[in-house]
Amino acid sequence: MASANFDVNATDRRILRALQENGRMTVQALAERVGLSPSPCLRRIRQLEAAGIIAGYSAVVEQKTVGLPVSVFVSIKLERQRANNLDAFGEAIRRWPEVMECYLMTGQFDFLLRVVCADLEAYEHFLREKLTQLEGVASIESSFSLGAVKFSRALPL
Structure with missing residues (x-):
């Protein structure tokens, strides 16, 4: 469940859009795409996960x-x-x-x-x-x- 007091900023939205397109993207590739270095990018991902904004990761299977x-x-x-x-x-x-x-x-x-x-x-x-x-x-x-x-x-x- 998402934390009510977590402020999703523009950088978080870029991270979320990119991960929705490709959840297997490496942190390095994701960081480059959203304009961060890898450590702050990974820290941000972990915060989004902890807040319940990123609820999980899965493969999309063609039915x-x-x-x-x-x-x-x-x-x-x-x-x-x-x-x-x-x-x-x-x-x-x-x-x-x-x-x-x-x-x-x-x-x-x-x-x-x-x-x-x-x-x-x-x-x-x-x-x-x-x-x-x-x-x-x-x-x-x-x-x-x-x-x-x-x-x-x-x-x-």
Whole structure:
């Protein structure tokens, strides 16, 4: 969790933009790119990590090349929107690796999920064996992605 009193300055933003583009960049290359020497650059990275602004590092894996070409956006409405119902749903969702993202929403539906799977049959299995088995689910609406127009993990800093 980010520290509320950490002041992100222009140099920090340059560091964050560069690391979002290439998280494997060496400290030397990063320092050159943002106009610092390596020691202050590394110190700044460590401060950003300690403040929770940099939450971690990961590889972006192309889902199609690993056999998971189907993305399904699933809108869920619960029978009741009490805190314990919302928490129970969230707890179940966190256990399922097919669910890449889950958002608590305002409006017509309570949750929006992005689910990835190999094919229609795999999604049907997920729907029948997991989603429809959850207590308190009033409705499920699935929309299949035909393709991604834009996908980014980089925040507009």
